[in-house]
Amino acid sequence: MNVLEVRDLSVDYLSGSGAVHAVSGVSLDLRRGEILGLAGESGSGKSTMANAVARLLRPPATVTSGTVTYRRQDGTAVDVLSLGKNELRAFRWKELAVVFQSAMNSLNPVSTVGAQIDDVLRIHAPGMSRAERTERAVELLQRVGISADRRRSYPHELSGGMRQRAAIAIALALNPEIIIMDEPTTALDVVVQRDILAEIRALREEYGFAVVFITHDLSLLMEISDRIAIMYAGRVVETGTAKALHRAPRHPYTLGLLRSFPRLRGPREELLGIPGTPPDLRTLPPGCAFHPRCAKAMEECSQTLPVLRSEADGEVACLLNDGRGLS
Amino acid sequence: MKIKIGAGILAFFALVAIFGPLFIGADPAATSDAGLQPPSAEHWLGTTQTGQDVLVQLVYGARVSLGVGVLSAVIATVLAVAVGLVGGYIGGAVDEVLSVLTNIFLVLPALPLIIVLAGYLPQRGVTSVAVVIAVTGWAWGARVLRAQTLSVRRRDFVQAARASGEGPLRIVFFEILPVLLPVIATSFLATVVSAILAEAGLSFLGLADLSTVSWGSMLYFAQNGQALLIGAWWWFIPPGLCIALIGTGLALVNFGIDEIANPRLRTIKVPRKARAS
Amino acid sequence: MNTAMNDVVLEGRNLTKHFTAARGPRGRFGKRPPVRAVEDVSIALRAGTVTALVGESGCGKSTVARLLAQVYPATSGEVLLNGEPVRAHRGPAFKEYRRQVQLIFQDPFASLNPFHRVRYHLARPLRLHGHARTDAEEREQVAELLERVSLTPVEQFMDKMPHELSGGQRQRVAIARALAVRPVALIADEPVSMLDVSIRLGVLRLLEGLARDNGLALLYITHDIASARYFAEDITVMYAGRLIESGPSEELTQSPRHPYTQLLLESAPDPDRVAPPAGERHGEPPSLIAPPSGCRFHPRCPVALPVCSAEVPGRTELGDGHWTHCWQAEAAVTR
Amino acid sequence: MRFLARRLGFYLLTAWAAITLNFLIPRLMPGDPVELLVARMKGNVEPAAIDAMRKAFGISDASLWQQYVDYLVNLSHGELGRSITFYPTEVSTVIADSLPWTIGLVGVATLISYLIGTALGVIMAWKRGTWLDGVLPAATFMHAVPYFWVALALVFVFGVTLQWFPVSRAYGLDVTPGFNAEFVQSVLYHAALPAITIVVASMADRILGMRNVMVTTLGEDYVVMAEAKGLTSRRVMWAYAARNAILPNITSFALSLGFVVGGSVLTEIVFSYPGIGSMLLKGVENEDFPLMQGIFLVISLAVLVANFLADLAYVVLDPRTRQESE
Amino acid sequence: GCSGGGGGGGAAKSGDAPPLVVHAVDAGTFQEDFNPYHLEGVNFGTSGMIHETLMFFNKLKPGEITPWLALEHKWSDKGKSVTFTLRQNVKWSDGKPFTADDVAFTFDMLKKHPQLNKSALEIEGTEVLAPDKVRIDFAATSYAKLYDIAGNSPIVPKHIWEKEKDPATFTNPKPVGTGPYTLSKFSAQLYELVKNPSYWQPGKPEVPVVRFPAYTANALQTALQQGEVDWAGAFVPDIDKIYVQGKPEQNKYFFPPEGLVTLLPNLTHPVLGKPEVRQAISLAIDREKIVRIAERDYTKVAHPSGVTMPGGEAYVPEEYRDAAYKVDIEKAKELLKGIDPAQLTFELLVPSPYTDWVNAAQLIREDLAKVGITVETRGVAFQDWVSKVGKGDYDLSIRGTPAGPTPYFQLRSLLYGKLAKPVGESSTGNYERWKDEETDKLIAEYAATEDLAEQQKATQGLAKIMIEKLPALPLFYSPSWAQFRTNKYVGWPSEQDPYAMPSPYTSPDAAMVLLRLKPAGT
Numbered sequence A: 001m002n003v004l005e006v007r008d009l010s011v012d013y014l015s016g017s018g019a020v021h022a023v024s025g026v027s028l029d030l031r032r033g034e035i036l037g038l039a040g041e042s043g044s045g046k047s048t049m050a051n052a053v054a055r056l057l058r059p060p061a062t063v064t065s066g067t068v069t070y071r072r073q074d075g076t077a078v079d080v081l082s083l084g085k086n087e088l089r090a091f092r093w094k095e096l097a098v099v100f101q102s103a104m105n106s107l108n109p110v111s112t113v114g115a116q117i118d119d120v121l122r123i124h125a126p127g128m129s130r131a132e133r134t135e136r137a138v139e140l141l142q143r144v145g146i147s148a149d150r151r152r153s154y155p156h157e158l159s160g161g162m163r164q165r166a167a168i169a170i171a172l173a174l175n176p177e178i179i180i181m182d183e184p185t186t187a188l189d190v191v192v193q194r195d196i197l198a199e200i201r202a203l204r205e206e207y208g209f210a211v212v213f214i215t216h217d218l219s220l221l222m223e224i225s226d227r228i229a230i231m232y233a234g235r236v237v238e239t240g241t242a243k244a245l246h247r248a249p250r251h252p253y254t255l256g257l258l259r260s261f262p263r264l265r266g267p268r269e270e271l272l273g274i275p276g277t278p279p280d281l282r283t284l285p286p287g288c289a290f291h292p293r294c295a296k297a298m299e300e301c302s303q304t305l306p307v308l309r310s311e312a313d314g315e316v317a318c319l320l321n322d323g324r325g326l327s
Numbered sequence B: 001m002k003i004k005i006g007a008g009i010l011a012f013f014a015l016v017a018i019f020g021p022l023f024i025g026a027d028p029a030a031t032s033d034a035g036l037q038p039p040s041a042e043h044w045l046g047t048t049q050t051g052q053d054v055l056v057q058l059v060y061g062a063r064v065s066l067g068v069g070v071l072s073a074v075i076a077t078v079l080a081v082a083v084g085l086v087g088g089y090i091g092g093a094v095d096e097v098l099s100v101l102t103n104i105f106l107v108l109p110a111l112p113l114i115i116v117l118a119g120y121l122p123q124r125g126v127t128s129v130a131v132v133i134a135v136t137g138w139a140w141g142a143r144v145l146r147a148q149t150l151s152v153r154r155r156d157f158v159q160a161a162r163a164s165g166e167g168p169l170r171i172v173f174f175e176i177l178p179v180l181l182p183v184i185a186t187s188f189l190a191t192v193v194s195a196i197l198a199e200a201g202l203s204f205l206g207l208a209d210l211s212t213v214s215w216g217s218m219l220y221f222a223q224n225g226q227a228l229l230i231g232a233w234w235w236f237i238p239p240g241l242c243i244a245l246i247g248t249g250l251a252l253v254n255f256g257i258d259e260i261a262n263p264r265l266r267t268i269k270v271p272r273k274a275r276a277s
Numbered sequence C: 001m002n003t004a005m006n007d008v009v010l011e012g013r014n015l016t017k018h019f020t021a022a023r024g025p026r027g028r029f030g031k032r033p034p035v036r037a038v039e040d041v042s043i044a045l046r047a048g049t050v051t052a053l054v055g056e057s058g059c060g061k062s063t064v065a066r067l068l069a070q071v072y073p074a075t076s077g078e079v080l081l082n083g084e085p086v087r088a089h090r091g092p093a094f095k096e097y098r099r100q101v102q103l104i105f106q107d108p109f110a111s112l113n114p115f116h117r118v119r120y121h122l123a124r125p126l127r128l129h130g131h132a133r134t135d136a137e138e139r140e141q142v143a144e145l146l147e148r149v150s151l152t153p154v155e156q157f158m159d160k161m162p163h164e165l166s167g168g169q170r171q172r173v174a175i176a177r178a179l180a181v182r183p184v185a186l187i188a189d190e191p192v193s194m195l196d197v198s199i200r201l202g203v204l205r206l207l208e209g210l211a212r213d214n215g216l217a218l219l220y221i222t223h224d225i226a227s228a229r230y231f232a233e234d235i236t237v238m239y240a241g242r243l244i245e246s247g248p249s250e251e252l253t254q255s256p257r258h259p260y261t262q263l264l265l266e267s268a269p270d271p272d273r274v275a276p277p278a279g280e281r282h283g284e285p286p287s288l289i290a291p292p293s294g295c296r297f298h299p300r301c302p303v304a305l306p307v308c309s310a311e312v313p314g315r316t317e318l319g320d321g322h323w324t325h326c327w328q329a330e331a332a333v334t335r
Numbered sequence D: 001m002r003f004l005a006r007r008l009g010f011y012l013l014t015a016w017a018a019i020t021l022n023f024l025i026p027r028l029m030p031g032d033p034v035e036l037l038v039a040r041m042k043g044n045v046e047p048a049a050i051d052a053m054r055k056a057f058g059i060s061d062a063s064l065w066q067q068y069v070d071y072l073v074n075l076s077h078g079e080l081g082r083s084i085t086f087y088p089t090e091v092s093t094v095i096a097d098s099l100p101w102t103i104g105l106v107g108v109a110t111l112i113s114y115l116i117g118t119a120l121g122v123i124m125a126w127k128r129g130t131w132l133d134g135v136l137p138a139a140t141f142m143h144a145v146p147y148f149w150v151a152l153a154l155v156f157v158f159g160v161t162l163q164w165f166p167v168s169r170a171y172g173l174d175v176t177p178g179f180n181a182e183f184v185q186s187v188l189y190h191a192a193l194p195a196i197t198i199v200v201a202s203m204a205d206r207i208l209g210m211r212n213v214m215v216t217t218l219g220e221d222y223v224v225m226a227e228a229k230g231l232t233s234r235r236v237m238w239a240y241a242a243r244n245a246i247l248p249n250i251t252s253f254a255l256s257l258g259f260v261v262g263g264s265v266l267t268e269i270v271f272s273y274p275g276i277g278s279m280l281l282k283g284v285e286n287e288d289f290p291l292m293q294g295i296f297l298v299i300s301l302a303v304l305v306a307n308f309l310a311d312l313a314y315v316v317l318d319p320r321t322r323q324e325s326e
Numbered sequence E: 001g002c003s004g005g006g007g008g009g010g011a012a013k014s015g016d017a018p019p020l021v022v023h024a025v026d027a028g029t030f031q032e033d034f035n036p037y038h039l040e041g042v043n044f045g046t047s048g049m050i051h052e053t054l055m056f057f058n059k060l061k062p063g064e065i066t067p068w069l070a071l072e073h074k075w076s077d078k079g080k081s082v083t084f085t086l087r088q089n090v091k092w093s094d095g096k097p098f099t100a101d102d103v104a105f106t107f108d109m110l111k112k113h114p115q116l117n118k119s120a121l122e123i124e125g126t127e128v129l130a131p132d133k134v135r136i137d138f139a140a141t142s143y144a145k146l147y148d149i150a151g152n153s154p155i156v157p158k159h160i161w162e163k164e165k166d167p168a169t170f171t172n173p174k175p176v177g178t179g180p181y182t183l184s185k186f187s188a189q190l191y192e193l194v195k196n197p198s199y200w201q202p203g204k205p206e207v208p209v210v211r212f213p214a215y216t217a218n219a220l221q222t223a224l225q226q227g228e229v230d231w232a233g234a235f236v237p238d239i240d241k242i243y244v245q246g247k248p249e250q251n252k253y254f255f256p257p258e259g260l261v262t263l264l265p266n267l268t269h270p271v272l273g274k275p276e277v278r279q280a281i282s283l284a285i286d287r288e289k290i291v292r293i294a295e296r297d298y299t300k301v302a303h304p305s306g307v308t309m310p311g312g313e314a315y316v317p318e319e320y321r322d323a324a325y326k327v328d329i330e331k332a333k334e335l336l337k338g339i340d341p342a343q344l345t346f347e348l349l350v351p352s353p354y355t356d357w358v359n360a361a362q363l364i365r366e367d368l369a370k371v372g373i374t375v376e377t378r379g380v381a382f383q384d385w386v387s388k389v390g391k392g393d394y395d396l397s398i399r400g401t402p403a404g405p406t407p408y409f410q411l412r413s414l415l416y417g418k419l420a421k422p423v424g425e426s427s428t429g430n431y432e433r434w435k436d437e438e439t440d441k442l443i444a445e446y447a448a449t450e451d452l453a454e455q456q457k458a459t460q461g462l463a464k465i466m467i468e469k470l471p472a473l474p475l476f477y478s479p480s481w482a483q484f485r486t487n488k489y490v491g492w493p494s495e496q497d498p499y500a501m502p503s504p505y506t507s508p509d510a511a512m513v514l515l516r517l518k519p520a521g522t
């Protein structure tokens, strides 16, 4: 059922002024074929986690604990964090592909879009002939709505939306099981963003891959995701189906996030916002990291670190929610 | 770390240059009959063919070499700041002219030009050599500063200062200049190195004032006296080594500054686990 | 303040701005074609009122802002301050203009000089415009400004360097700096788009309060039409350098008349939506070097008429200050 | 082609500036080559002969403007005048005899230094945190060592003490210049040590420059993406990271050519290499205006041409400039 | 042994005798120029080895003149005409006979092309009196110029040179001369002269091949150390270590005095114009030490008269022949008593490329400090020094004065009033600007006679002025550098037999040396 299982994952950035605990003790499941939204303020560790899963962390980042398990369709489990060099190369892109935030920066500026698709095919499908590879590249580009003659274009010759589509086409090249999308639409305007979201959904229907969709735009996630995980200060504080989260958020932080977005329709609700500023990840407040900004904080919150506990259609890590819902 | 080592080296030479001569006292040009003595308790670094003490020369030479380096770097930096900042900020025709000028000086090969200019210099004193080196060496800094000014000028805080009614001079010197200080420092230090090298090269070619003791003139005399051929390594090695050391010190400080500006450049210890990936 | 609420303070009339691109292909005779960033834009800011300018990235919002703030002169059209056309571009008269109209930038990380303390940032405009003459006055007024933007305790913030502040705090300092000049009109160019969702609200509320309580005329530029609905009385929508629709915010968001406004509203993510909109492609935003003829939206417009590609639609008044530039609307009205 | 046209225009302007500078410097500076020549001959020349010699050397009293025009006209015919040092040899002959040596030596050495330095820089950036970081301090040190000092040390160690390499001249005395194996071999053998000097002394800059840009490039998303795509490290390192990192280095490389040429002047002198550097020094020492001017002009033009080639390379390597030029 | 070294492996053509490898002047490369009238570009050996002069003047023995292409000369018309009787049976190397036409042609050419006439001979005309007799007419009395006429004007073949349009730019790439050698091979790095088989001195020379490889100053040092060169004229900083290498019998050198290095006081300077100040300076300077440290003992302290010793005895008055310098600090101080110490501050200008002079200047500074004279030494560019000293814009300077065939030439160049221009104008001699009627009269007397005794008497007068009035302060002789190795050839000049200047860069002396060499071991 799960295609990816993250257990107790912690990542630190080592630096002169103390380790930055960018991800601490995160456990998360990704189900086959679902879109999992990952939301949270800037700096809450979303990208770090994604990169840890894709084994893309660069020094000074280090995984200090935890496991990442990938399950093939036939049920064999793969320990992602201990893959060897060659296995890792096969895992990446055949099983897991990544689409980065800014496609301008994630495409090699000095080679054509076609060549960058070709690159992947050449390495991972050595049996394909040149003509086959070209055919496949054209097919992929057309699939994401780019005409075949654009294959010879350099990234700078494409518009932002086209670049992002090209990046998605590259991700699709090998029919991976998982695609991690790290803010794939943040740099685009809403109309184009809407097109791309529609594209992603359609492709998901067609190919059945699972998506980890990262953004800090909660309302966007609510629309596109099946399930959502909210991160705060390196921890997952709540997970749940998009519907449930929208209807009844259980963590005060989730609530705050939701009530920070102005709505386009319906009555003008009062916006709550979240007072204060995000914490310094080097010296997290004791107990629940959110308590200094939490309107509902209790004495206990500053002492006890809440653990993520399962509830009906979701999990939450909040002392208030021990057994009860958030009123 | 880099900065510390680099600054340490520089501080050492600076102290030697400033106070060394007072300590040593002796005349660096003073000759004696004890020529070509290898290092000994009396002459720590031996003597030259004419019996001059190499250590004493080295200490006095530090003053001249560093002096030329710093002086020409100061002149070059002032030129670079003036041309780069003004051109970058004012823009338009002034900038066009200045940047063409800069590029011309950048492309013209400096050392041959220095040699040619020095060949004509009526006075080959320390100052004139420094001026020649500066005149041929400011362009790089000006170019970098101009590019930076152009980008800083477009930055919002400059726009904001303009919008709140600040005058152009104040913007250049209070808003832009401070931001560019690291760049100016880097280009200053780089110019010091190249000036010291250029002075050494000139002296070595006999195109500087050889009656002044500098590291370059020491090398000239060492080469003239065929120091290596007659095995007088103590005469030949120290000046070159000092130049290289100072250069290394300056470069280290520079890299340190670069690393502060661009933390990615830092050398890092890769933890074992991360290295596996 | 000698301007009453709702008086037009700052107005742009038929503003047009063409940039000569610094780089790009040359056309015939070696001349580079201009970037037609803004074409025939008229907009009015009223005292005590927040007006929003909405549009997708690159449509010319910032250019309008800069034209209004007179960062650069318009290619044609004029800017009026309190009904008087602005002519001077230097000298004391222009300084006076600067004193009245202030600009707040998008990126709070870039709009404060990292080398100066908060106090310097606030004190300079005070001194420049003669609001403070002595150190004591200066100190007092800086403290007051900080208080107005809720940076308390004041003492603590005064001597901070920008890098010691969070994004929201910096944006507050930037706002305080604009206020130090005591302007009558404030132009905020995407003031919160670089801030975290949770901090945005505070800054927006602050701006809203300033307009309401101090009678400032505020132009709020954003690409987030939802936030415009919440914080502005009026919304003007811009597309590819032209205005296409304007009206009171509630009316505009609830019953948009221009197909682009409709598309914009439809595209905005909205968890309350029952079903996601149909997945049809809308194409890319047009180039401003060779903008489409007629209505600039026609290539992407689902309901385009033949006339749309031929002629620029005129302004159709829809009542209550709601108007649009659309052939469809015109047809509807005349029909 | 617009980009290239612009650059070409700039180079023409620079060439003109170099030519004019060249014309002006000797005329604005004091000194008289004939007097000097006489002084060097220890006064064996009678004053009456001096004026005649002055005339023969083409030292004229015409107005500066007239001289400038004459100079340009002569230049356009490729006439650089006669050298005073090697009177009556034409400067162009002196240059034609010496330039090939310099171009050969400096060109090849620079190419080698560029290739090795770039490769090392790339690898060092790629393998950050390994023992390769140890090369950094060494490179930093080499970056600051005077060329001639390295040259002299090499001469002493490998030439004089070990006698592995010849320490002067461009080829052996016993070979006849021409295109024969013996001659070519001799030339290569003689060029080895000076070339090593230039490589060693100029490589450090390349290494450091390339490493820095490369490290920055390695942080770019497209490199991370390439890695994520499961490409081999070699491919990521060269086709993605290095390929992009080289771009900013091309310009700095072209500009650094001026310095390399400068350094090679010193190298040539140490190795008695019959190149243009030795001739330049000779010209300077003898206040041989025509020779100095000619050589400086040729060096400047050579550097300009190299810069233009670098621009061409840039256009070929960076598609972004290509589009602009459509 | 080691025959040939690095430069000698090549083609020795005639006989078994090995080629001789010579280094005359520092050069990175050679230009193909064998025009003996060119100043710098000309390759060494052109004059003397290929083109010969009418007579040979031995500068080491003033007054010793050997007939060469001319057997004798005769002055007429009060020194305004000279008639040469030429040697018969001399042939050009292309087989054509050498005649009076060639001599006439050579001097006519000098008249026509003043830039070739570096001795500024005031030639009026020439007349061929017979195939072996030629007369040359001058505009002025030219007794004193006999050396320039006969000893320093190589004769060129008319039948070849008359075809050249401009002898001034003619590079004479295939030189045809009367000399003992002809050019056999030229490349930028090496040229080679081989024995002229039809040379007029049968059996000579015995050195069949002379090779000239190009060495720069630096490269030469290494070459000397490695034994590649047989005959060199170079300054070697540490001759024992680099050249002699413990074999003084084989690796010989001989540095006879060639010119005079003097400390020039600017006589227009108000303080230096005073004889007692110059006297004091002279007394304070330890010339021995300068020679030892700055000159590495390669030369000798000059005779106070400035006349080159030994050899010039006849040109110095009896009473001063044994004069020598002695340091006397006390006396110097005594002499300076009357002078305001504040005025005793001078700048000593030296050309900084002349490192030995830079060192000497430093020693002078140290010595003069002892008597209360402050000297600031300033090393300047060579050109700058030339121009400053020429214009009289200096206090003190060091400068060499060239030697002529007799000491007179040296003293004339040092003292002749007509050479001194006013301060600010370039002089070509007498840089200290010595103005003295008696001096000028003595100089005129010498020039007006061809009688040796008269000439010596006039010169003695000049020597006396030098010693008594100290117009310039001689320091030491500038040595003529000559290193020669005896493993291939013997018969080199020596102190005992100074038959010619031993340095390979002096012409035509070097040809004289080559003609005397014999293979070693015969």
Ligand SMILES: Nc1ncnc2c1ncn2[C@@H]1O[C@H](COP(=O)(O)OP(=O)(O)OP(=O)(O)O)[C@@H](O)[C@H]1O
Residues within 6 Å of the ligand: A013, A014, A015, A020, A022, A040, A041, A042, A043, A044, A045, A046, A047, A048, A049, A059, A060, A216, A281
């Ligand atoms: N190279 C680094 N060195 C030190 N700290 C780092 C480094 N990279 C990231 N961090 C820190 O790690 C934390 C998590 O960063 P991450 O990029 O995962 O956040 P994010 O949730 O993706 O934020 P955003 O929404 O802005 O992309 C942040 O506090 C950041 O400052």
Ligand SMILES: Nc1ncnc2c1ncn2[C@@H]1O[C@H](COP(=O)(O)OP(=O)(O)OP(=O)(O)O)[C@@H](O)[C@H]1O
Residues within 6 Å of the ligand: C019, C020, C021, C022, C035, C036, C037, C055, C056, C057, C058, C059, C060, C061, C062, C063, C064, C223, C288
């Ligand atoms: N100085 C300039 N020179 C040339 N073109 C410019 C200049 N400034 C802006 N433009 C162009 O004008 C158009 C409008 O730019 P503007 O910055 O006003 O858009 P915007 O709506 O503010 O976009 P964003 O939402 O990205 O800030 C763009 O196509 C831009 O490229």
Ligand SMILES: [Mg+2]
Residues within 6 Å of the ligand: A046, A047, A048, A182
């Ligand atoms: Mg992120």
Ligand SMILES: [Mg+2]
Residues within 6 Å of the ligand: C061, C062, C063, C189, C190
């Ligand atoms: Mg904008």
